[in-house]
Amino acid sequence: xxxxxxxxxxxxxxxxxxxxxxxxxxxxxxxxxxxxxxxxxxxxxxxxxxxxxxxxxxxxxxxxxxxxxxxxxxxxxxxxxxxxxxxxxxxxxxxxxxxxxxxxxxxxxxxxxxxxxxxxxxxxxxxxxxxxxxxxxxxxxxxxxxxxxxxxxxxxxxxxxxxxxxxxxxxxxxxxxxxxxxxxxxxxxxxxxxxxxxxxxxxxxxxxxxxxxxxxxxxxxxxxxxxxxxxxxxxxxxxxxxxxxxxxxxxxxxxxxxxxxxxxxxxxxxxxxxxxxxxxxxxxxxxxxxxxxxxxxxxxxxxxxxxxxxxxxxxxxxxxxxxxxxxxxxxxx
Amino acid sequence: xxxxxxxxxxxxxxxxxxxxxxxxxxxxxxxxxxxxxxxxxxxxxxxxxxxxxxxxxxxxxxxxxxxxxxxxxxxxxxxxxxxxxxxxxxxxxxxxxxxxxxxxxxxxxxxxxxxxxxxxxxxxxxxxxxxxxxxxxxxxxxxxxxxxxxxxxxxxxxxxxxxxxxxxxxxxxxxxxxxxxxxxxxxxxxxxxxxxxxxxxxxxxxxxxxxxxxxxxxxxxxxxxxxxxxxxxxxxxxxxxxxxxxxxxxxxxxxxxxxxxxxxxxxxxxxxxxxxxxxxxxxxxxxxxxxxxxxxxxxxxxxxxxxxxxxxxxxxxxxxxxxxxxxxxxxxxxxxxxxxxxxxxxxxxxxxxxxxxxxxxxxxxxxxxxxxxxxxxxxxxxxxxxxxxxxxxxxxxxxxxxxxxxxxxxxxxxxxxxxxxxxxxxxxxxxx
Numbered sequence: 001x002x003x004x005x006x007x008x009x010x011x012x013x014x015x016x017x018x019x020x021x022x023x024x025x026x027x028x029x030x031x032x033x034x035x036x037x038x039x040x041x042x043x044x045x046x047x048x049x050x051x052x053x054x055x056x057x058x059x060x061x062x063x064x065x066x067x068x069x070x071x072x073x074x075x076x077x078x079x080x081x082x083x084x085x086x087x088x089x090x091x092x093x094x095x096x097x098x099x100x101x102x103x104x105x106x107x108x109x110x111x112x113x114x115x116x117x118x119x120x121x122x123x124x125x126x127x128x129x130x131x132x133x134x135x136x137x138x139x140x141x142x143x144x145x146x147x148x149x150x151x152x153x154x155x156x157x158x159x160x161x162x163x164x165x166x167x168x169x170x171x172x173x174x175x176x177x178x179x180x181x182x183x184x185x186x187x188x189x190x191x192x193x194x195x196x197x198x199x200x201x202x203x204x205x206x207x208x209x210x211x212x213x214x215x216x217x218x219x220x221x222x223x224x225x226x227x228x229x230x231x232x233x234x235x236x237x238x239x240x241x242x243x244x245x246x247x248x249x250x251x252x253x254x255x256x257x258x259x260x261x262x263x264x265x266x267x268x269x270x271x272x273x274x275x276x277x278x279x280x281x282x283x284x285x286x287x288x289x290x291x292x293x294x295x296x297x298x299x300x301x302x303x304x305x306x307x308x309x310x311x312x313x314x315x316x317x318x319x320x321x322x323x324x325x326x327x328x329x330x331x332x333x
Numbered sequence: 334x335x336x337x338x339x340x341x342x343x344x345x346x347x348x349x350x351x352x353x354x355x356x357x358x359x360x361x362x363x364x365x366x367x368x369x370x371x372x373x374x375x376x377x378x379x380x381x382x383x384x385x386x387x388x389x390x391x392x393x394x395x396x397x398x399x400x401x402x403x404x405x406x407x408x409x410x411x412x413x414x415x416x417x418x419x420x421x422x423x424x425x426x427x428x429x430x431x432x433x434x435x436x437x438x439x440x441x442x443x444x445x446x447x448x449x450x451x452x453x454x455x456x457x458x459x460x461x462x463x464x465x466x467x468x469x470x471x472x473x474x475x476x477x478x479x480x481x482x483x484x485x486x487x488x489x490x491x492x493x494x495x496x497x498x499x500x501x502x503x504x505x506x507x508x509x510x511x512x513x514x515x516x517x518x519x520x521x522x523x524x525x526x527x528x529x530x531x532x533x534x535x536x537x538x539x540x541x542x543x544x545x546x547x548x549x550x551x552x553x554x555x556x557x558x559x560x561x562x563x564x565x566x567x568x569x570x571x572x573x574x575x576x577x578x579x580x581x582x583x584x585x586x587x588x589x590x591x592x593x594x595x596x597x598x599x600x601x602x603x604x605x606x607x608x609x610x611x612x613x614x615x616x617x618x619x620x621x622x623x624x625x626x627x628x629x630x631x632x633x634x635x636x637x638x639x640x641x642x643x644x645x646x647x648x649x650x651x652x653x654x655x656x657x658x659x660x661x662x663x664x665x666x667x668x669x670x671x672x673x674x675x676x677x678x679x680x681x682x683x684x685x686x687x688x689x690x691x692x693x694x695x696x697x698x699x700x701x702x703x704x705x706x707x708x709x710x711x712x713x714x715x716x717x718x719x720x721x722x723x724x725x726x727x728x729x730x731x732x733x734x735x736x737x738x739x740x741x742x743x744x745x746x747x748x749x750x751x752x753x754x755x756x757x758x759x760x761x762x763x764x765x
Contacts, residue, residue, distance in 0.1 A: 030454040032442055034435040036396050037413040039403045053455050079408045081456040084506050119508040183351035185582040226582050321569045321672045330616040
């Protein structure tokens with residue numbers, strides 16, 4: 001493949017021809033005579049890394065070394081050694097971290113699903129402290145506007161809120177995202193994060209009531225949406241008795257069951273409630289019976305067993321799970 | 334319909350992004366399944382075949398040569414070794430001696446004189462690449478490969494990565510998260526260098542990564558601190574009508590989750606006694622009826638009592654036997670039916686994740702890669718052995734989808750190495 005190198009910048013001057021590098025001897029990679037998984041590096045890549053090794057092993061803290069790390073990162077943003085060395089340089093050269101933040105932003109635009117970039121971003125933000133708060137929230141918001149479930153962006157955003165604050169608008173932001181896409185589990189996850197930890201909201205206990213109302217509405221609009229049912233359960237984390245006794249929870253199950261449509265989570269939630277001690281009344285028993293569409297087999301007087309049987313049929317991908325659940329039902333008095 | 338119905342007219346005008354993306358994937362996948370259903374049995378059998386030769390060709394090629402587009406994986410070369418060599422081992426093939434020697438030699442050049450393995454020669458040691466390198470060497474087996482691991486220095490490296498908050502940093506000045514904890518603990522466990530110093534407070538730190546968190550907690554003997562029934566319920570719901578697993582709720586199916594999620598369910602199944610205890614406890618605490626409690630079966634009551642005592646006494650007398658957890662884990666009895674749908678998952682992997690030119694992938698329309706080849710095959714192995722009463726007893730033909738020649742080697746689900754190789758390594762390191 002002589003002369004054909006992908007993505008080579010024609011204006012680029014090889015390092016070996018740059019006067020400011022003339023005193024440095026590049027160090028080739030110690031791959032050994034017969035390496036496995038050998039990569040057919042471009043000439044540019046090899047050269048940059050050969051010179052990087054030279055400054056890295058010599059522990060040279062200079063601005064030419066800093067520039068070189070930027071070149072290396074441009075070729076492989078996953079090289080954590082280069083990022084680490086860059087951080088050492090940024091510190092000893094006392095570089096303006098606002099400029100560094102811009103640099104990371106640019107690198108991220110091509111590589112947003114890379115751990116090293118986000119780790120570096122966090123390091124920069126930590127050093128900048130409080131003043132970085134808004135820019136970090138903005139930055140993650142931009143990424144989330146393209147990919148509303150971006151794992152690293154959410155993770156970073158949560159770190160920013162916890163470390164630097166900025167909680168004021170977060171619940172509202174969740175509302176917006178959920179209004180756009182009620183199935184966005186990341187947004188539900190963030191919602192939980194906010195209501196439990198925001199210093200402005202009073203914590204889970206204080207928020208539970210309004211959150212139950214919100215979630216029940218969400219369930220009614222999209223009963224097939226697993227996220228909202230799980231969120232509802234999460235609102236009662238460590239408080240099973242409250243979950244069992246909150247009539248809004250059991251009511252929404254009943255409501256959905258009666259529609260005879262998209263009732264999978266209504267059934268499984270009812271089952272969970274029963275396993276936690278809930279005693280369903282005749283309305284529930286009738287609604288469940290109405291879903292039993294087969295004539296064969298005896299009618300089970302135990303509603304929990306009936307629910308499991310129905311689930312075995314209507315949720316076949318989890319048939320073994322429902323059979324197992326049936327075998328683990330609490331003993332009937 | 335119990336599950337998600339087709340949109341109403343109003344909904345169809347404005348599906349959400351999640352709904353739209355999901356329906357697109359569903360239609361691709363269902364097209365494949367419909368084609369499969371429409372062809373005669375002989376053709377079906379062919380379609381279900383694991384394309385062994387093609388996969389081996391694709392994998393072996395990667396060991397010898399990778400194009401410049403792989404430059405972005407220049408700090409992940411031990412991972413490439415592991416993904417490729419583990420996949421080859423799963424397919425029951427052997428690596429020839431020369432490649433084996435070259436691999437041991439190469440990984441040795443990635444080994445830092447002060448302990449740990451880096452992503453490539455001359456780079457800093459990193460916990461994830463250490464995990465990949467060690468697992469590769471275990472998969473290769475034999476004295477040369479196993480003895481090449483400098484355990485003492487590696488222990489020192491891990492102690493340096495250990496953080497005051499209990500977690501581990503991936504590398505000097507690196508990110509601290511559950512992946513780092515799992516990779517550290519897994520390596521320490523299999524090399525028999527796991528001790529109190531490495532374990533302390535890890536359990537307090539474990540967070541988001543389900544498989545990593547669960548496996549790490551099991552290895553340090555603290556799985557009972559997790560709400561296992563809820564975790565199990567969540568995990569089984571990650572398998573959808575496409576038959577494969579998704580990574581998170583309302584996200585798209587991806588072949589690699591065959592291992593990360595399927596594996597989590599497989600791990601959870603082996604914790605059945607803790608799960609039963611936790612479920613019994615849950616129903617006890619919520620019950621408001623005295624009558625109900627009195628009529629509780631003796632077994633239920635005593636299990637509840639035992640459960641309480643265990644939790645109270647946990648910190649005092651009980652020190653988990655973490656030197657043997659990995660080994661005991663595969664020898665304990667487990668339930669006979671997998672709680673996820675093994676046949677459906679196999680169907681997804683065989684029909685949707687295989688690239689006919691060799692290698693496996695995320696989903697139809699995505700390109701094959703070594704990472705997905707590794708985790709799709711690992712997931713397939715899990716499925717095939719999911720009914721086995723003993724971890725490596727050959728499964729009955731009826732639980733293996735497609736021809737019986739599809740059978741892969743069994744794995745140890747905590748470490749994801751081929752079981753036979755794990756046993757060899759355990760023997761090698763146990764006396765040291």
